[in-house]
Each structure stands twice: as C-alpha cells, then as structure tokens.
Amino acid sequence: MRVLIYDAKKYDRETLQAANEANEVRHELVFVESLLNAQTAPLADGFRAVSIFVNDDASAPVLERLARGGVRLMALRSTGFNHVDLDAAARCGVTVMRVANYSPYAVAEFAAALLLAVNRKVHRAYNRTREGNFLLDGLQGHDIHGKTVGIIGTGRIGAVFARIMSGFGVALLGYDLAPNPECVQLGMRYASLDELLAQSDIISLHTPLLPSTYHMINAEALAKMKRGAILINTSRGALIDTEALVEALKSGHVGAVGLDVYEEEEGLFFRDRSNQIITDDVFARLMTFPNVLVTGHQAFFTHEALAQIAATTLRNLTDFEAGHANENILQPR
Numbered sequence: 001m002r003v004l005i006y007d008a009k010k011y012d013r014e015t016l017q018a019a020n021e022a023n024e025v026r027h028e029l030v031f032v033e034s035l036l037n038a039q040t041a042p043l044a045d046g047f048r049a050v051s052i053f054v055n056d057d058a059s060a061p062v063l064e065r066l067a068r069g070g071v072r073l074m075a076l077r078s079t080g081f082n083h084v085d086l087d088a089a090a091r092c093g094v095t096v097m098r099v100a101n102y103s104p105y106a107v108a109e110f111a112a113a114l115l116l117a118v119n120r121k122v123h124r125a126y127n128r129t130r131e132g133n134f135l136l137d138g139l140q141g142h143d144i145h146g147k148t149v150g151i152i153g154t155g156r157i158g159a160v161f162a163r164i165m166s167g168f169g170v171a172l173l174g175y176d177l178a179p180n181p182e183c184v185q186l187g188m189r190y191a192s193l194d195e196l197l198a199q200s201d202i203i204s205l206h207t208p209l210l211p212s213t214y215h216m217i218n219a220e221a222l223a224k225m226k227r228g229a230i231l232i233n234t235s236r237g238a239l240i241d242t243e244a245l246v247e248a249l250k251s252g253h254v255g256a257v258g259l260d261v262y263e264e265e266e267g268l269f270f271r272d273r274s275n276q277i278i279t280d281d282v283f284a285r286l287m288t289f290p291n292v293l294v295t296g297h298q299a300f301f302t303h304e305a306l307a308q309i310a311a312t313t314l315r316n317l318t319d320f321e322a323g324h325a326n327e328n329i330l331q332p333r
Contacts (some may be wrong), residue, residue: 001321002028003049006036019310025318047071053268054078060088067092073320075313085333090162096132096330097316103305108160110299111234111315114258145169150200153207154180197224198219221246228255234299237263242282249289256291256314269296
C-alpha cells in the first residue's frame with residue numbers, strides 16, 4: 001500500500017523504515033516534511049493512506065479533500081486524536097487508526113523530570129554554572145517527600161507517574177472517571193477535582209483533550225490551587241488556559257510550572273525558530289518567568305517509544321489492507 005507520511009522528521013524516517021523492513025508486509029512509504037493542512041492535502045492524491053502526527057490538521061475540509069484524492073486510511077502516530085474530526089472521517093469513508101499504547105514510561109518519567117527540574121531550579125542552575133556563577137541564591141527548592149501529589153487522569157501514564165511519585169514518599173490524590181485499581185493499591189485516594197486542586201502541592205495532568213477537559217485548568221481552577229503549588233503538563237496543551245496561567249504566575253499564586261505542551265504549539269513546536277521572532281505574545285510572556293520550564297513536546301521521545309509507535313503504525317497499515325479490524329480503530333463519538 002502507498003502511504004504518504006506527513007510531518008516526517010529524520011527519526012520518523014528511520015523508525016518507520018526499520019519497522020517496515022521488519023513488518024510481514026512491506027508498504028511503500030513516502031515521506032514529506034510538510035504538515036497536513038488544506039494546502040498540502042493534494043500531495044496525497046493517489047495514495048490510499050496517510051500518516052499524521054499531533055500538529056497536523058485533520059479537520060473536515062482536509063479530510064474531504066484527502067478522500068477525493070483516494071485516501072481511505074489515516075494512520076495517526078499518536079495516542080491523542082483531538083486534531084481529527086472523526087465524524088467527518090466517517091462521512092468521507094476514511095478509517096482512522098491510532099497508536100493506542102506506547103511506552104507509558106517515556107511520558108511519566110519526563111513528567112517527573114520536569115517536576116524535579118522546576119522544583120530544584122535545575123534549568124537555572126545549569127545556565128548559571130555555564131557562566132561561572134556558582135551562587136545558590138534563588139535556587140532553593142522543597143523536599144518532595146511528604147508532599148501531596150494530585151494526578152488528574154490515572155490511566156496508563158498517570159499510573160506510572162503515581163508509581164514514580166510513590167517512591168518519593170508522598171500522599172497521592174487522584175481524579176478520574178473511574179478509579180484505577182493499580183493506583184488504589186499504591187495508596188491513592190480519589191477525590192473531586194476541587195478537593196484535589198485545593199489539597200495538592202504538586203499537580204500533574206495525564207488526561208486526554210476532550211470537549212469536557214478543554215481548559216479544565218482555567219482561572220477558577222487555578223484560584224482553587226494551593227498558593228505555591230507546582231503544575232506539570234505533559235498531556236495536551238489546551239487542558240490549560242494559558243492566559244489564565246500567566247495571570248496566576250504574575251500574581252505569585254502558582255509556585256512553578258513545567259510544560260511539555262502548549263495550546264497554540266502548532267507551527268511553533270517541532271521547528272527551529274531560533275532565528276525568527278516569536279509572534280505569539282502569550283507564549284513569549286510565559287517564557288519570561290524564571291519559575292517556568294517549557295520543552296517542545298518531547299516527553300514521548302525515547303528510543304523505546306518511537307520504536308513502538310512505528311511498529312504499531314505499520315501493523316495498523318497491514319491490518320487495514322488485509323481487512324482486519326484491531327483495537328486501534330477510532331469510531332465517531
């Protein structure tokens with residue numbers, strides 16, 4: 001099957017080609033660096049499948065154009081699918097498949113890394129020592145031991161993060177639609193969102209972006225948080241109202257923030273913008289705070305996770321071509 005791979009980086013080419021070589025059925029993979037959008041959709045004319053990543057545009061007009069060109073499968077190289085109009089895909093006869101599971105350790109471990117870095121000011125210390133400044137003023141942090149860690153979303157990634165935090169000797173609070181027995185066994189107590197916000201010293205987000213979770217951390221939620229609490233987000237940027245977060249940082253209410261995602265990251269992340277002016281004023285303001293650490297959506301970026309994403313993507317292509325349904329097919333809500 002001919003497959004056009006949008007938003008293809010060097011590591012995408014390497015891992016997908018390796019997975020294709022190891023796959024029982026070889027596919028014709030064609031790579032382009034362009035993001036999928038209304039202007040680049042015609043590139044897929046004559047292809048039966050496309051593969052996209054998190055910042056590609058799979059809205060209704062784009063899906064309609066892809067379908068007119070012969071596309072019948074959209075293979076996501078991600079777990080999240082908030083960028084895909086599933087209803088439009090169904091209308092157009094385009095099957096959508098995702099990578100439902102890949103290394104939960106990659107994201108959970110990175111969330112812990114962000115927490116440790118912002119709490120102990122590691123990012124600031126790194127810059128200081130490179131300049132020969134070894135003063136400790138302004139680098140004081142807190143023990144994590146004995147604190148209360150609130151985890152919003154306790155699926156696979158949230159559960160691994162809970163296990164990591166448990167090793168620090170913390171009290172665990174969880175918020176989810178249904179308790180995870182693995183988290184309960186760790187001693188996690190499930191609470192309402194308001195209670196979790198009010199009692200947690202550290203809050204980490206591990207929930208998908210849905211209409212019900214969009215801007216769940218808004219001005220009202222931030223006001224309910226403990227003064228000085230640390231907020232970590234390695235899930236989806238739009239879980240947080242960034243403008244409200246900026247105000248909470250300006251007032252000193254939020255103690256520190258570690259973000260691997262940003263709600264307007266499309267066109268910003270996964271690109272070298274070092275010689276360009278950042279025109280996003282909210283993002284630019286966010287970057288001025290010394291107690292904020294932002295990384296460019298790299299929590300998933302481990303050898304193990306990339307290999308699993310590639311292998312699952314190739315399996316999805318093969319199963320679709322053979323007419324076999326699998327657990328990675330997405331249905332309209």
